[in-house]
Amino acid sequence: MNPVLDVRSLEVVYQTQVSSLQALHDVSFVVQPGEIVGIVGESGCGKSTVGSAVMRLLPPNGAISSGEILFQGRDLRQMPADELRGLRGREMAMIFQDPMTCLNPVFTIRSQMFDILRTQQGTTRLNKKEIERLAFQSLDEVGIPDVAKRIDDYPHQFSGGMRQRILIAMALVTRPALLVADEPTSALDVTLEAQIIDLIRELRQAHQTSVLFITHDLGVIAQLCDRVIVMYAGRVVEQQETLALFDNPRHPYTRALLAAVPSRVHRGEPLATIPGRVPSLTSLPEGCKFSDRCSLIQEICLQA
Amino acid sequence: MRCVLYDPALAGVGSLTAGGSAGKPAPAEASLSAQERIVPKDEVLIHLDNLTTTFSIRRGVRDFIQGKPASGVRAVDRVSLEIRRGEIIGLVGESGSGKTTLGRTILQLIASQGGEIDFEGRDITQLKGARLRKLRSQIQMIFQDPYASLSPRMRVYDLLEEPYKIHNIPVGERYSVSQLLEMVGLSDEQSAKYPHELSGGQARRVGIARALTLHPEFLVADEPTAGLDVSVASSILNLMKDLAYRLSLTYLIITHNLNIVGYVADRVAVMYLGQLVEVGTTDQIFDHQLHPYTLALLSAISEPDPHRRPTGERWRLEGEIPSQLNPPSGCYFHPRCKFAQEICKQTAPLYQEAEAEHWVACHFYERVRELQDDPPKSSGSALTPQEEMPVG
Numbered sequence: 156m157n158p159v160l161d162v163r164s165l166e167v168v169y170q171t172q173v174s175s176l177q178a179l180h181d182v183s184f185v186v187q188p189g190e191i192v193g194i195v196g197e198s199g200c201g202k203s204t205v206g207s208a209v210m211r212l213l214p215p216n217g218a219i220s221s222g223e224i225l226f227q228g229r230d231l232r233q234m235p236a237d238e239l240r241g242l243r244g245r246e247m248a249m250i251f252q253d254p255m256t257c258l259n260p261v262f263t264i265r266s267q268m269f270d271i272l273r274t275q276q277g278t279t280r281l282n283k284k285e286i287e288r289l290a291f292q293s294l295d296e297v298g299i300p301d302v303a304k305r306i307d308d309y310p311h312q313f314s315g316g317m318r319q320r321i322l323i324a325m326a327l328v329t330r331p332a333l334l335v336a337d338e339p340t341s342a343l344d345v346t347l348e349a350q351i352i353d354l355i356r357e358l359r360q361a362h363q364t365s366v367l368f369i370t371h372d373l374g375v376i377a378q379l380c381d382r383v384i385v386m387y388a389g390r391v392v393e394q395q396e397t398l399a400l401f402d403n404p405r406h407p408y409t410r411a412l413l414a415a416v417p418s419r420v421h422r423g424e425p426l427a428t429i430p431g432r433v434p435s436l437t438s439l440p441e442g443c444k445f446s447d448r449c450s451l452i453q454e455i456c457l458q459a
Numbered sequence: 460m461r462c463v464l465y466d467p468a469l470a471g472v473g474s475l476t477a478g479g480s481a482g483k484p485a486p487a488e489a490s491l492s493a494q495e496r497i498v499p500k501d502e503v504l505i506h507l508d509n510l511t512t513t514f515s516i517r518r519g520v521r522d523f524i525q526g527k528p529a530s531g532v533r534a535v536d537r538v539s540l541e542i543r544r545g546e547i548i549g550l551v552g553e554s555g556s557g558k559t560t561l562g563r564t565i566l567q568l569i570a571s572q573g574g575e576i577d578f579e580g581r582d583i584t585q586l587k588g589a590r591l592r593k594l595r596s597q598i599q600m601i602f603q604d605p606y607a608s609l610s611p612r613m614r615v616y617d618l619l620e621e622p623y624k625i626h627n628i629p630v631g632e633r634y635s636v637s638q639l640l641e642m643v644g645l646s647d648e649q650s651a652k653y654p655h656e657l658s659g660g661q662a663r664r665v666g667i668a669r670a671l672t673l674h675p676e677f678l679v680a681d682e683p684t685a686g687l688d689v690s691v692a693s694s695i696l697n698l699m700k701d702l703a704y705r706l707s708l709t710y711l712i713i714t715h716n717l718n719i720v721g722y723v724a725d726r727v728a729v730m731y732l733g734q735l736v737e738v739g740t741t742d743q744i745f746d747h748q749l750h751p752y753t754l755a756l757l758s759a760i761s762e763p764d765p766h767r768r769p770t771g772e773r774w775r776l777e778g779e780i781p782s783q784l785n786p787p788s789g790c791y792f793h794p795r796c797k798f799a800q801e802i803c804k805q806t807a808p809l810y811q812e813a814e815a816e817h818w819v820a821c822h823f824y825e826r827v828r829e830l831q832d833d834p835p836k837s838s839g840s841a842l843t844p845q846e847e848m849p850v851g
Contacts, residue, residue, distance in 0.1 A: 374761030419721030426693035
């Protein structure tokens with residue numbers, strides 16, 4: 156089966172006033188249909204940049220300098236803008252951390268859902284009744300209670316957890332093949348996070364949607380993802396099936412990261428920490444980018 | 460009992476900065492944290508008795524004319540709790556639980572409207588002026604957002620000296636800036652920096668150092684690791700544990716992160732909509748919960764272990780926390796509780812000591828207890844066969 160997403164040697168550069176920063180270097184991975192792939196890493200590792208690059212939504216000062224992004228076999232870098240617009244929001248969708256900044260506060264949910272369905276109709280033109288049916292179904296599926304009444308409410312009339320569900324409904328209403336989720340649960344309480352994780356799992360089951368789940372939280376990765384990509388300083392350091400990664404992490408950074416997560420099993424011992432700090436992209440060490448913090452360092456690690 | 464090496468009030472300033480490794484505090488990652496602290500279980504440091512903090516909502520003109528009473532939000536609702544000297548107690552709850560407000564009320568940063576806070580035999584809710592200021596040398600807070608709580612116009616050394624100036628502490632009783640920085644694992648180079656020049660972890664360490672300047676006995680830490688990368692968060696936790704041991708500190712750690720609590724706390728207090736619903740030792744809370752909300756909270760944690768994914772249907776707590784302006788009748792948790800019965804709607808449950816040192820406010824805590832001892836055998840039951848939590 157062809158992968159939904161095939162990223163090959165992706166390089167992304169940000170231009171700042173003083174220099175250009177290599178945000179991503181040689182990033183390659185694949186997402187199969189129906190798979191939930193997690194991208195995990197600490198701040199500055201480039202995980203959000205991967206999500207934005209895949210959606211072709213990099214900020215104005217960012218650019219893909221090399222590599223390929225194949226979505227269902229089509230190269231997104233070569234695609235003309237209007238074709239991309241047809242894909243984005245229909246075949247590929249994205250949800251973010253803060254739903255309030257993504258929902259328009261002056262329009263009702265009905266209005267925003269209809270907006271999506273009207274503009275993303277694809278080849279079949281839907282009439283008003285069909286649009287309404289799809290919207291209702293989508294909101295109901297994500298657990299919005301009393302849809303018929305609440306669809307006419309404004310975003311501020313919903314709680315944080317509900318808003319995130321609405322965003323998910325809006326992202327999935329067109330049944331995209333790929334959902335990119337950038338830290339969707341990081342701002343939510345534990346019980347809400349669990350609800351959203353269960354929801355994503357159910358939706359994947361129901362519609363075979365592939366999910367690229369970006370997070371810093373190893374707990375969520377363990378609970379939700381089939382495979383994991385670990386990133387550091389703009390590079391992929393390890394990719395593995397989730398069980399294998401947690402049982403047998405191979406890269407020193409992955410091992411250090413897993414050992415540093417606080418939990419009851421470590422009670423009584425000092426938590427493992429990683430000396431030093433995540434490097435700034437302007438001052439990466441020569442050779443292996445993790446070399447200045449790694450406990451297993453050898454001569455060869457310092458060479459380019 | 461204060462350690463002579465680190466309390467200049469006992470040994471005189473200079474003993475820490477004198478050369479040689481004997482006087483130097485060990486780095487946070489070293490073996491001191493590995494020693495289990497002996498927690499004396501008897502001496503009560505702080506006793507909260509029916510503490511209530513209310514935020515009033517201003518009435519609109521129309522309501523005023525109609526004579527409607529001012530409504531209020533009971534952010535802290537009749538909380539009673541004993542905090543013992545030397546312990547680390549975790550205060551957990553989700554948004555709207557009132558945990559941050561409780562922390563601030565204990566410090567009297569917010570005035571309470573009812574109940575008492577007994578600290579070393581006095582009710583501190585009645586303190587004002589100079590006496591309240593004196594309290595600051597005994598109870599301190601580590602704020603959640605270090606950048607917001609450190610003046611952006613002051614360098615680190617100013618920030619660490621300011622408390623001494625405010626309280627007129629004679630030089631002989633002060634920690635030096637070097638000593639403070641060393642205690643929190645920062646180098647002297649950081650002392651001339653402004654807060655915005657510090658990383659998240661460094662800023663938080665400065666916040667901790669500042670809280671330590673007046674040699675407090677009790678620290679309230681509000682979300683000490685929020686927003687920090689994993690490796691930085693763990694070094695902050697190591698530091699806090701280390702300081703607790705070396706300086707004989709008592710902590711109240713406010714957090715929504717149960718993993719932190721599981722790792723570092725001796726006891727846990729669970730809050731829901733302003734009320735304490737369960738209090739017990741960490742083992743009791745994690746292995747033998749009595750309150751349905753605690754059960755739901757623990758089953759919702761995303762454990763960093765893919766082998767322990769919930770099997771079958773775990774109890775996924777539906778809905779969200781109700782509005783504090785209009786809390787449910789009887790037991791606040793009843794609308795979301797799967798054990799709820801008619802009585803739960805009518806009568807608020809008593810907060811009682813169900814087992815030794817294990818307090819709970821629930822009419823049906825025995826049913827929750829049964830769940831722990833006796834997981835249901837058939838998959839047809841509504842309750843999920845949960846895997847055992849690992850012990851210790």
